[in-house]
Amino acid sequence: MNDNKDWCRCEALRVLRDHPLTRGMNWKHLAQKYKFDLDALDDPEGVAPFKAWFGVFEDAAVFAGNDAMMFDIFYDIDVGTFTVFDYLFSCAPTLRESCQSWVNYIRMRNNVYLLSFHETENEGCFEWPIVEGYGAWQQNMFGRIGWAVRKFETAIGDELPPLRIELATERPVKSGPFLDKYADKMVFGQKRNAIILPAELLDRRPVGGDDNLYAILVQAAKQELETRLAENAQLSRIMDAMADSMKLGNYSLNNVAEHMNMSPRSLQRALEAEGTSFRQLSEQFRKGAAERYITETRLPMKEIAYLLGFSEISTFSRAVKTWFGASPRKLRLQT
Structure with missing residues (x-):
């Protein structure tokens, strides 16, 4: 992980800065804490370190004393706040293409994680990856x-569409309009962060669908994406592969290298060029994932150990005790 190269766009931070619940926050202090430029928040092309994107959200929830407010703040923002990325979804010819447009152009928004959209016979699933190694992510999610x-x-065109929402964290202590509205459609403590919708909706034309405007937006998105990809760090692609391998339960240097069509030695050299190593990144990933799985889910410890690439539960337990000063079961009981 390289804080100087891992970035996200600043619009979401600007939304928080300007919201009544968070205007009293010391933004100069936050900019120093997370090493971002305050002027970037008002720059249409402004970016901030990815850690700032997660960290400011968590600090804002603590400041306001409301761990559920992010649902409502970002549910209420205007279409277009995230520029082309917003309009791609609303102007696409079908809802399927709406979802796929976000997958295709997420690299306009950050260089750390990708999105996925897949279909079965009965449903479509739009999914965010669980990004470890940058601090707590729950409020941002x-x-x-x-x-x-x-x-x-x-x-x-439905104020309460037939969606199902899965979140890989526990339900907030507080509540709010969004949680009240979607109470029967949200499931917490899952293995993924996803929105699932019936397959029959995927061919529906969005209410704002406009083929000509969509074609123009796609061209604009492609041009911006080409610029962003030219700046994209190798490290971010490696971290994507590491996250995918962990999710599949085959986490190792060899498997991550194979995922990237590289030799293990080439992968090691690429990480050395970024000032880190597979061991260091693995430690960050595993520690962050272990804390989340143990404290935010009810998964059996044996399954968590497997997901994190530990072949023995005893090795996993020793690692957890080293990281957190408590055994996995005690850590779970403390939360």
Whole structure:
């Protein structure tokens, strides 16, 4: 992980800065803490270190004393706040293409994670990866869910569409309008962060669908994406592969290298060029994932150990005790 190269766009931070619940925050202090330029928040092309994107969301929830407010803040923002990325979804010819447009152009928004969209016979699933190694991500994810659900509502033309929402964290202590509205459609403590919708909706034309405008937006997105990809760090692609391998339960240097069509030695050299190593990144990933799985899910310890690439439960337990000063079971009981 390289804090100087891992970035995200600044619009979401600007939304928080300007919101009534967070205006009293010391933004100069936050900029120093997370090493971002305050002026970037008002720059249409401004970016900030990815850690700032997660960290400011968590600090804002603590400041306001409300761990559920991100759902509501980002559910209520105007279409177009995230520029072309918003309009691609609302103007696409079908809801399937709406979802796929976000997958195709997420690299306009950050260089750390990708999105996925897949279909079965009965449903479509739009999924965010669980990004470890950058600090707590839960509040940021709540904001993304609130924002995305509003886009689905608008596109489908239904104020309570037949969606199912899965989140890989525990339910917030507080509540709010969004949680009250979607209470029967949200499931917490899952293995993924996803919005699932019936397959029959995927061929529906969004309410704002406009083929000509969509074609123009796609060209604009392609041009911006080409610029962003030219700046994209090798390290981010490696971290994507590491996250995918962990999710599949085959986490090792050899498997990550194979995922990237590289030799293990080439992967090691690429990491050395970024000032890190597979061992260091693995430690960050495993520690962050272990804390989340243990404290935010009810998964059996044996399954968590497997997901993190530990062949023996005893090795996993020793690692957890080293990281957190408590055994996995004690750590779970403390939360």
